[in-house]
Amino acid sequence: MNIVFAISEVEGLVKTGGLADVGRALSIALANKGHNVSVFLPYYSAEKSLGILDNAQVIDIDEPLFSQSRVYNFNLLKAKWHGVDLYLIDYPEYFERDGLYGDAYHAYEDNGERFSFFSGAILHSLFHLKIKADIIHCHDWHTGVLPFLLHHNPDPFFADTRAVITIHNAAFQGVVALENIPFLRHHPAVLEQVHGGYINMLQMGIEFASKITTVSPNYAKELLTDLGSHGLHACLAKRQKDLSGILNGCDYSAWNPKTDVYLDQHFDADSLNLKARCKADLQHCFNLPQEARVPVIGMVCRLTNQKGFGYLLPVLDQLLQHNVQLIIAGTGDPAMCMELNTHVEQYPQRFAFFNGFSEEMAHKIEAGADFFLMPSQFEPCGLNQMYSLAYGTLPIVRGIGGLKDTVVDLHESPCDATGLVFYEPSGDALMSCIRRALLFYHEFPDVMTQMQIRGMQTKFTWEASTRHYESLYKSLM
Template sequence: MNIVFAISEVEDLVKTGGLADVGKALPLALLDAGEQISIIMPYYNAIADEYKLADACAQQTLFAEGKVYHYNIKQLSWQGLNIYFIDYPEYFARDGLYSSTYEAYQDNAERFSFFCGAALNALQALSIQPDIIHCHDWHTAMLPFLLRFDQSGYFNQTKTVFTIHNAAFQGVHKLDDIPYLRHHPAILSQIHGGYINMLQSGIEFATKVTTVSPNYAKELLTDLGSHGLHDRLVMRQQDLSGILNGCDYGQWNPQDDAYLPQNYSVDTLHDKKTCKLALQELSHLPQNPDVPLLGMVCRLTEQKGFGYLVPILQDLMHHNVQMVIVGTGDPTVCMDLDEFAQNHPQQFAFINGFSTHHAHLVEAGADFFLMPSQFEPCGLNQMYSLAYGTLPIVRSVGGLKDTVIDQCQDKEHATGFVFDAPTPEALLACIRRALLFYYEHPVQFREMQIRGMQTRFTWEASAESYLALYRTMI
């Protein structure tokens, strides 16, 4: 099959979150499975600075509402993949992908609507005739719409898959702010009160709709879990499926992780304590291999459960426990954590920022990894944590429910600790249960660590599921 990924970020090229992980790992897994894979994405400043790329063909031109778009198509051969970049400096030669600091670009809807149209035009210019165009999140959601109404005939046999990575981000904008779409002959069907919801359009026009875990697919069919898209998704229920993301064990493996002071495996799990001491030292906490250490690495947003965590921090400090949080995001959350760290320097450390070194050291050095999310479409850190023998403490939502087995639910197969209720009290009770298990059942704790380290969520398995879906379409 000839499969084209339309996506806004790819790990190792540009990244703001988990979307980029999928943008790299899934195409490579499909390539390994023998398929013909290419990627098309915007030509951001960060990529232009790193790679001086030649044009793949002559300059292209698109017209919309009297506006003329002259753009180029750059090409990069990368890890066996052909990546094509839409080079339109007015829209993509900026410091950030979607925002400047915390302020989203006001013309994001126009930028990525143009990208969708330019991607289709570029495929024709490059004589690439895909069986499948796999679109990802709201940035590419208008591509299935534009393809449905394409008059060229070039894409008559092409099907589209639209993957929702996070339904909370929908790309809702005024049509008046989108010159590229404003006079499209079919666009009025997508307008409600003068606004267009791009994610909703992707759901409506894609051949198949997927999301990143089976449980999140179920949640998307509920009013509470769909962020307002329940009706549209129920209408497409027969075409909706959840395929669990994989984990890149090439980057996240304690046996050969270059960021660790001491590598370890199932057979040398006692060496994990060296990583714990290093994490304590780096975080300016007292070095004690026996005190249970809770770790957390994430964006500091309400989604990640800080509304549950911050109110119980004082209660947690009554226990013999340490905690390290690494991340950046909401300034209010940052201030709360920073103030708490100053008041509890012997037990609590907050690192405002992100470094790959610190992230890997938290995964290896902590005893527990916290993910008390409001919602979590898939989640990757709980997979990393399992690989490092760091037991996840998670809320029973989305992919967290699919990947972590609670100690009380199934003792023989348990890999972590799970709570249900979206309350601080439920989180505190779950953490206390985990701490009690740590202190009172050290043998079973070690067995659970080993079970987690032997658990695998591979991209090969994800790729097989996507291939099975593609085959049903063509």
């Protein structure tokens, strides 16, 4: 099949979150299966230092892209990347900026225009390069306008092209005032998409894509509820038969305790006792007492309410009264950072906080912690619980989204258990689950070892995910 990825970030090129991981892993997996895969990505400032682009071909799109109100002249950079044809949309006015979507905590005011143009530029490029796509796979709100533009494109060149959109996080929808999008403002069909002067770019993708996917089966179910859909319930209910959840895979080449370059000690399921050295190294890195029998809970995430800090912060004092060590690494809300730092000062022997992101620290926490905390408010898929399982670190999670699909609770199914799960969205429920984990750690070490080994033997591969996407694509051809 000829498959085109329309995506705003790809790991290894430019990344802010899990969307980029999918962009890399799925496109490469499809190419390895023999499909012709082209990835279209904006040419951001962050990509200009990449060695992969040193020999990139510059393609001049000699006919500019016209909208009703503006002419857009842009170029393409083309490079071969892991068996994939990589195309970068080069339009400095929109993409030559310090951030991908904003500065610090403020989104760029012209994001609607930037990514509407990006969607139009992809179709324009496909036409001029004569790339006849069977499937254009769009990702999140950034490319939500593309299915709308494809649907309303009368050119027979696109007659057999179908659009699929994947919702990675429905909380982010690209709701923008139409007056701020010159690229779309005078499109003859766009007024039907306007509500109160605004368009919802993700909703446009949902309405006009041939199929809609999301990143876990359980999140697909949640999207059909008022609470879980972030206001898109009615729109998604109309497309229910075209909505499916395909669980993301895990890149075990990067997350493998037997080969991880960041670890002080390698180990696997047959040498789990060596994990203790990783725990001691982690405690040393964060200046915590190197006490082998004190349980260590790790957490690596953005500091936002989505990640469950609304549940964790109110009970943090209670948690740190226990004989436990808690290590959190992440960036985000400045107020949350301040509160965490205050607790570090109060509990220097039990709590460490790293305000930033470090790949090395993330790997050390996954390997050295006994438990990994993910009390998310919502979690479309989640990857850290998969990493944790691979490293024999038991996840403590809230049973929502992809967390429910990937972690089996100790009480619900003792013979298959791989972690501990709570459901109620409250600090009390979280605290109860953590206490259950601590009691389990001290009273049933042999059972815990069995759970750790079971988790390490559990695999969520991209090969399995890719088969589902192939089947979905073929159903449209």
